[in-house]
Amino acid sequence: MTAPSLHPTTLHMRRGACPALSAPMMTGDGLLARVALTDAISPLQLVDLCRLARIHGNGILDISARGNLQIRGLSEASAPLLDADVRALNLPLREGLAVETPPLAGLDDTEIADPRPIADAIRLGARDIAGLAPKMSVVVDGHGQLRLSHLLADIRLVAVKMGDDISWKLLLGGSEASAGVLATLDEAEAVSAALDLLGKLASMGNGARGRDLAANLLRDNGELPTTSPFDLFVLADSLHAVGIGPAFAQSKAEDVIALCVEAERRGVRFLKPALDHSLLFFGQRPACEALAVFAAENGFITSAADPRAHIAACPGSPACRSASIATRDVAEETARGCSDLLDGSFKLHISGCPKGCAHPEPAALALCGTFAGLSLIAQGKATDLPFADITIADTKATLRRLADLVRSEKRAGENSAACLARLGADRLAAAAISGRP
Ligand code: SF4
Known part of the structure; x- marks a missing residue:
């Protein structure tokens, strides 16, 4: 049977367009299709989706910051097959305008x-x-x-x-x-x-x-307090929900399958992909708690105290062709080496290029890949003027120096975000370059 082919315009969508299910977007590791849901699905339905990601894609799944599932590594031939197979699952797929509600x-x-x-x-x-x-x-x-x-x-x-x-x-x-x-x-x-x-x-x-x-209505009230999804929530009628997420928004399909099979075994009734790259599983309290233990043992984020929950990293190299750096490697190393800096008061933005897909808003500290290494940006977007440029080899030591500066300068009751803002670009630049020969 000949595979149906994509309409040519879907293969040449302008950068920034939403990679919806029927209009996948080209990335560094092939086409990427988005599965946006309007309601909860069962753990076994997510297993079905993961199996399709392995059959038609490269078996890598993303959960976006807005809570959409993304299937990577599709080809021109396999993307329409995925589209048809996903639709055959009769999931509550969102079509048309994105109208989002909290999970x-x-x-x-x-x-x-x-x-x-x-x-x-x-x-x-x-x-x-x-x-x-x-x-x-x-x-x-x-x-x-x-x-x-x-x-x-x-x-x-x-x-x-x-x-x-x-x-x-x-x-x-x-x-x-x-x-x-x-x-x-x-x-x-x-x-x-x-x-x-x-x-x-x-x-x-x-x-x-x-x-x-709204040009004349825009304001700046600072950050509103946000609640992390990586927690246990008590809901109506003694239903509970537990938030679990893959590190840096991405997981192998088989790891998500194992999580869902465990959820099903524990009697979890349904789940929703949710904000901050999370999956919310709904069930009785013991089931939710046991699932969180299983997830933590298998490398998932289950707590807002996990420093990985406070890093926004785009797919980076090699998944994205625009990337100059392997963002997830930098993110792993930073989460391991600078957990004290990542106190939940800000998202550390690690971007493969100035487009800044993972964090469109300004961040207290951003790292952006360049041809020569990394730019460090304070209180800004990946496109903003850096306070220092470093090589990849210097990354770990430089970030440790910045974390040490924040640790030693923090005032009583001050968090990392406030301290970074108070120190300003000049102090951060001095610390960043202080260990250089
Ligand atoms: S920000 Fe990251 S994912 Fe977005 S285009 Fe640049 S490298 Fe690719």
């Missing part, structure tokens, strides 16, 4: 409001809006235990409580900390306002984004 939505007693009905209404209404930017995203956040505050969104609705009344704050562009607040609305108004804004953005052309409507 505990509707199960979380602490939520101000269940965001799913609003998300469903926006998803439905947006079907009639043609011409939206390919990466357009809407976040609807019910303000529960796990929030999506740090994810960038074109349009964001956040539940707020005033007395007994529940309203929805409408924000445009950026993260929740940087987005401009447009209005506070009731549920029906929130849906129609979001659809109106989507219509307006579509009429501005398919490159228009929420920030284009």
Whole structure:
């Protein structure tokens, strides 16, 4: 049988376009397809997906920062076969506009409001809006235990409580900390306002984004506190959820299969790929706790105290053709050697090139691959001006010197992010180059 071939445009998507299931994106290790889900699946359904990743791809899976599964190493011939086989699994696949809700939505007693009905209404209404930017995203956040505050969104609705009344704050562009607040609305108004804004953005052309409507509304409230998914959560009706993730967002399919088989054996009922490259498994408390022990023994992140949870590393070399460095090797070494620096107050951004896929927002400290080695950037993006340039061979010693500086200069009650910000680029540069011949 001849394999169906991809439409040529899907093989030549512009960089930055979403690598959806039917429109995979070319990367350094072949085509990458994204499986975005709108609801939970069973552990055995994830096993099925992992098996397809091994059959059609190179058996490597990513979980994105937004909680999408990504299957790597596909060929032009195998990508359409994966598409057909994934669709045959009858999973709750997301089609069309990305309207995201927190992974505990509707199960979380602490939520101000269940965001799913609003998300469903926006998803439905947006079907009639043609011409939206390919990466357009809407976040609807019910303000529960796990929030999506740090994810960038074109349009964001956040539940707020005033007395007994529940309203929805409408924000445009950026993260929740940087987005401009447009209005506070009731549920029906929130849906129609979001659809109106989507219509307006579509009429501005398919490159228009929420920030284009919000240029004069943007603000900087600093980082909002975020809760790590790598924890045990108590939900309604004594349901529990435990967050588990592969190191640096990527895993071999067989390792995820082993985790899911163990989850099934323990009676875990369902799971969701979730924010911060995690998988949330839902079940009774003993099952969740036992699964976390199994996961930790097998190299997964299970605790926010794990320094690997505080590094945002893109796939890097050799997975991405644009990469100058093996980001994950640098990340492993940094997590081992500088765990004191990685206290959870910031994400250390390790980027294979200035595009900065793994952390589009500024970071307290970023490392960016260059032809000559690495650039070190303070309070910025991978594209920003570095305070020092180092060789790959100097990386471990330089980062240790920066970590030592932070450790010795930290004031009582200060965290690493605040200390890095206070020290500033000049002090960091002096420490970075101090050990050089
Ligand atoms: S940031 Fe990383 S994944 Fe993105 S293009 Fe550059 S090297 Fe590739």
